[in-house]
Amino acid sequence: MFFKIIVVFGILGQISCHTWIEQLSLVDQDGQPTGDPGFIRGYVPRIAPNFIDDDNTNLLPQAPSLTFQDSDWMCKPTQVKGNQTNGAVLNAQQGDRVLLRYLENGHITQPSIPPNKPSSGQVFVYATTQPQDNDKFTAIHGQWTPDGTGGDQRGFLLNTTSFDDGRCFQFDPTRHSEIATNRNDVFGPGPSITETPNRWCGTMISLDDEFGNPFPAGTVLSLYWVWDWPTYVPGNAGTSPTILEQTYTSCMDVAIV
Numbered sequence: 001m002f003f004k005i006i007v008v009f010g011i012l013g014q015i016s017c018h019t020w021i022e023q024l025s026l027v028d029q030d031g032q033p034t035g036d037p038g039f040i041r042g043y044v045p046r047i048a049p050n051f052i053d054d055d056n057t058n059l060l061p062q063a064p065s066l067t068f069q070d071s072d073w074m075c076k077p078t079q080v081k082g083n084q085t086n087g088a089v090l091n092a093q094q095g096d097r098v099l100l101r102y103l104e105n106g107h108i109t110q111p112s113i114p115p116n117k118p119s120s121g122q123v124f125v126y127a128t129t130q131p132q133d134n135d136k137f138t139a140i141h142g143q144w145t146p147d148g149t150g151g152d153q154r155g156f157l158l159n160t161t162s163f164d165d166g167r168c169f170q171f172d173p174t175r176h177s178e179i180a181t182n183r184n185d186v187f188g189p190g191p192s193i194t195e196t197p198n199r200w201c202g203t204m205i206s207l208d209d210e211f212g213n214p215f216p217a218g219t220v221l222s223l224y225w226v227w228d229w230p231t232y233v234p235g236n237a238g239t240s241p242t243i244l245e246q247t248y249t250s251c252m253d254v255a256i257v
């Protein structure tokens with residue numbers, strides 16, 4: 001099994017490719033992050049002893065499987081609801097907008113690493129007020145719909161957008177990355193001290209239900225952020241590429257107070 005994993009990873013040329021939601025922030029009138037951030041469930045800060053990216057990432061399919069399994073959990077096992085030991089839930093007010101913030105880790109600014117990625121991918125945010133710790137990935141992703149009538153109807157698709165928000169970058173001191181250099185020159189580093197000299201990416205959401213009505217105070221809204229980043233492995237001449245799924249999830253909650 002171990003050998004197979006190495007072979008697969010060798011074929012894909014995958015190096016460190018990991019992203020999770022670093023912070024949840026309220027935004028001001030200009031869409032800029034403001035106030036105290038919130039954190040994903042089971043968050044492990046980068047400064048924790050022996051920190052590795054895997055502490056926060058949830059990669060699907062789970063090796064050695066190459067396809068999603070109906071048994072796959074939506075959330076990393078450490079990301080059970082209520083596990084906020086290393087960072088609090090975001091507190092929001094009715095009608096607030098929230099930015100789910102993450103680092104692009106080169107997946108936007110170095111588009112050819114790893115190879116065979118047609119784009120930096122697509123992000124989906126699912127919302128539910130009836131989460132279950134063993135929520136299954138395939139029962140939700142591509143199932144829950146914006147109007148809440150999809151799948152088991154316990155939740156809905158709150159937003160979907162590209163991973164690349166058009167502004168974010170990982171600072172490149174060598175200026176080899178044209179994208180990072182352009183964005184640094186045009187937009188500059190992000191507004192918070194923690195992200196400088198980088199500019200973090202963000203997925204914006206409003207705290208509205210599937211009918212567009214703001215969730216009332218007292219609601220605890222669970223959010224499942226899903227990033228699809230498939231690899232298109234070229235086939236022989238005249239054949240279509242093989243699509244290999246590579247997806248990451250982060251699970252989190254927002255308390256509307």
Ligand SMILES: *[C@@H]1O[C@H](CO)[C@@H](O)[C@H](O)[C@H]1NC(C)=O
Pocket residue numbers: 041042043044055077078079080083085
């Ligand atoms: C809560 O999260 C921390 C950090 O990820 C993890 O070490 C711990 O095992 C988690 N607790 C549960 C009950 O999953």
Ligand SMILES: *[C@@H]1O[C@H](CO)[C@@H](O)[C@H](O)[C@H]1NC(C)=O
Pocket residue numbers: 159160161165202203204205206
């Ligand atoms: C969906 O996300 C995009 C990108 O962050 C944002 O521009 C848009 O306003 C969001 N839509 C809603 C309804 O929040």
